[in-house]
Every structure is written in structure tokens, then in C-alpha cells.
Amino acid sequence: MMEHKLIAAGFGGQGVMLFGQMVAQAGMIEGKHVTWLPSYGPEMRGGTANCTVVVSDEPVASPVVDKPNEIAIFNIPSLLKFEPMLEENGILVLNTSMIDREPTRKDITIIRVPANEVADKLGTLKAQNMVMLGAYIEVAKTVSVESVFKALEAKMTGKKAQFLDVNKKAIEEGMKIARQQLG
Amino acid sequence: MGEKIMVKGTEAIGEAAIRAGCRVYFGYPITPQSELTEYMARRMPQVGGVFLQAESEVATVNMMYGASSVGARVMTSTSSPGFSLMQEGISYMACARLPGVFVDVVRGGPGLGDIQPSQGDYFQIVKGGGHGDYRLPVFSPSSLQEAVELTIHAFDVADKYRTPVVIFADGMMGQMMEPVEFPDPIDPSTLPSKDDWALTGAKGRKARYVTSFDIDPYKLEKMNLVLQETYKEIEKNEQKWEEFMTDDIEVLFVAHGTVGRIVKSAVKLARQKGIKAGLFRPISLYPFPYKRLSELAEKVDIVMTVEMSSGQMLEDVRLAVEGKAETPFYGRLAGVVPTPGEILEALMKELRR
Secondary structure (H helix, E strand, C coil): CCEEEEEEEEECCCCHHHHHHHHHHHHHHCCCEEEEEECCCHHHHHCEEEEEEEEECCCCCCCCCCCCCEEEECCHHHHHHHCCCCCCCCEEEEECCCCCCCCCCCCCEEEEECHHHHHHHHCCHHHHHHHHHHHHHHHHCCCCHHHHHHHHHHHCCHHHHHHHHHHHHHHHHHHHHHHHHHC | CCCCEEEEHHHHHHHHHHHCCCCEEEECCCCCCHHHHHHHHHHHHHCCCEEEECCCHHHHHHHHHHHHHCCCCEEEEECHHHHHHCHHHHHHHHHHCCCEEEEEEEECCCCCCCCCECCCCHHHHHCCCCCCCCCCCEECCCCHHHHHHHHHHHHHHHHHHCCEEEEEEEHHHHHCEEEECCCCCCCHHHCCCCCCCCCCCCCCCCCCCCCCCCCCHHHHHHHHHHHHHHHHHHHHHCCCEEEECCCCCCEEEECCHHHHHHHHHHHHHHHHCCCCEEEEEECEEECCCHHHHHHHHCCCCEEEEEECCCCCHHHHHHHHHCCCCECCEEECCCCCCCCHHHHHHHHHHHHHC
């Protein structure tokens, strides 16, 4: 059985929730079972926003996860909180534009993504979450990029449709970075 | 059925109500269910329905009483302190035999509490927070698809037995997203007629009234006996539950709602350790499925209840188990959500005893 248990975490406003929603939506498009649970606990007061996404071949039992096997980390407080919780041999995708310290775990796969710089070069800093998303799907293989594009097209309609291309480009750049690091 | 779409729990319940033919919604905002009120504010005008934000929860429930007495499919949604304010009116509706669907998105309490998920309203919802001898059918969904199905079912049960019905949700269910498939909408004009009791205008027939009052105790007792007969029927016909991996159980968990699905993961973790655990998940909290739980209790030594409360459903579990097994409890309070790992640990502690 395939089951991805992902936590995406950062500051409010970094697009962490949308990151998670796109993974969940893409999973649904592929016919998988998915749940998306926003951070809705006392930890919100600490200043971090996070969401838990489960993508599975089987119906999802708990949308609450003790030990994620994948984490996408957008800021230092989230790294401190979630790195110790990561499952053995798990995957960590790190926004190095925001985080100037090294993870301490040695057993895990780490993808370092200068997401803000990459997004800035594309013309919009806001797309940094999509750079992270591209890197994440490349390393975790949770969903295909085609499904993520479809999810994005469903989400970005009306006035937001003009941002579709730059977001897709950001995802592709993120994938490239992960591919290079995976060798 | 349409295609699958990702929705929030609050939206799933709101849309399900509209597809069930509900065209009248009264509400008053309170976290964590304000998105449901907001959804109804947006959707009701689109389907030619009525959305009305009342001045308080007390007003809301009395508006429910009024709209229901003329035959409308009515709904409100609120969260714990708001539901407390509605209790007097709910008791009136129960006595007047008025259908209506209430959604309580339970949050941490007591008092003003907090805005995190909880199941601490079990006593209030299931045992009746209002006065007098009444019961309310209560359904506790554990996934958004089930929330859709139970919301529609709640309207049917409410109309069939002429009683208020409660959907027991919690803040987690309200905020999470999951794919759901909505059934095709019901045309409200095709719903079973309520002309035999509703106040539809007395032209051409004898006048009638809807009331929760009779000064003559013998007459009021008669009204009460009709209610009691109705509850007997409800207890006979409306029990719902799910059994998960219970074929070969050594240990049985009991949990409802979102905690029910979290416990499913704990069951799987326990089985990886070689402990034959299973889950009994009551879906109807009233009528509580005592008989089936009693049968399952005979197969095990431990029936462990898990709740986001201090052990309120636990009392019903013990009534069902009748001392046939140990009945330990694990609960988190005030809005803290238990994780599968914590639940497994609580079970291991019991097994080591």
C-alpha cells in the first residue's frame, strides 16, 4: 500500500495551505484517497501555519498524523518543530531562502530549495510555494506534475488565471532543482 | 451522483442540506462553524431559498419553530455555546413535534472555552440539554462523504418522526477538506406532504394548532405518550454503526465522529504489533446501538472508549457492556485532538496492567 503523509509548514502568508491543497487536489484527480487538514490546534498561536495531507491507495483513516514521512518546511520554527517528528528515512524539502541553518537528521533525504530567489527571478516572489511544490513532487512522487497542473487550473480561475503560467513555470523550476540534487 | 470535488466540511454539510430540499436556514455566526452560515448566505438566494441571520441563537431556534410549523425543511448550525442557548426552543420543538435539523460543530468547553475541536457536547446533544421527557436523533459522521449522507438522512428522519435531529460534528470536521460526491438535488416540491399536520391555512378544513403546551396534565401526558411511542420506533429503526476489523478481535475500541477515524489508524498500528484490535463506531448516538455493542463485548476483555471529552459517551458504552469486559477510557479535553500514536500508547498501558 502507498501512503504519503505530508506536513507543510511555515509562516502564515507563505502559501503553505495552498501547497497542501494542490497536493490533495492532484491526488484526487488521480483517483487516490486524500485528506487535507489545516493546522487547527493550539500551536497556531506560536506563529506557524501548517497543514497535514494524506494521499493513499486506501481510504484515509486518520487525517491526523503522528509521524509524517514527508515534510515541506518554509521557516525556522517549523524546521525545529517538525524535523524531529519526521519518519525514519523520510523526505525533507527545505526553503533555504528562509532557513539559514542545517537540519540535524542524517537518515533523511534533504532537498534544498532557494525558493524565494527562484520565484523572484520568475518575476513574482509569491510563487515560492510553487517552486517548493515542484521540488516536493519530484522527490516524493506523490502525484504527477500533469495532475498538479490540472489542480492549479481548477483553482486559478477568473482573475487569478493570469498567474497560471508563472506558477507552472515555478513548479517546473522546483522540479529541476530536485532532479539535480537527486542526481 | 456527480463527480468528486474537494470541499471543506462546513460546505459539505451546507450543500447537502440544499440538495435535501432545505430552503430555509436561520443562523448566527460562531467559530468554528461560521463558514457554514456564510455558505448558506451565498447559496440560499441562488436556489430561491431563505437565509436569515437572527439576532441571537435564542431567536434562531424560535424562527426554526415558526418555519417548521408551516411545513418547511429548516436548518440551523451553531457551535457549543450557541447550541446551549437553543435548548429551551429545542425542547419546545420536540414537544410540538416539529422537524428541523441542527448542526452542532462542537468546540472546547465548558464556558466560552476555545475554538478547537471537541466532543464535550455529548451530554448536551445526546441526553438533552433542554427540559422534559424528550429525545433527539443524533448522527455523528466521521468523514465528509458520510457528513453529506447523514445530513440528507437527518432531514428524512426529522420529517418521518416529526422531531428535531442533530448532526454532531466538531471543529476538525468543519475545517478539513476531503473529496465528496454529492447526490442529485431533490426538488422540494416532490417531498412528502405535511398537509396532515402543518399550518397551511384552514380554508376548507377544520382549524388546527401546533403547540408544546397543555394546562391539563392528563392531556399533556397523552402528548408525552405519543412522543414516547415515537422514540420506541426510532430506537427500533434508526440505529446506525460501523464495525472496523472486528472479525477476530481481542480488544475493542469505541469512538465516534472524527475520533472514530483517528482510532482506525490506531487499530492498524495495534495490528502491526500483533494485537487484534477492532473498532465499534456508533453513528447514531441516539438511538445508541447498545445491543450490537453488547454482543461484541462478549468477545473481548477490554472495551476501550476514546473521546475528545472527559468520558461522556463512556457512560453509554458501560450501559452496553454491562460489566462483561473492562471499560477503560482515553480522552483529550478542551480542544486537543488525540493522535493514533497516543491512542495506541494508552491501549498498551491498559494491556500492561
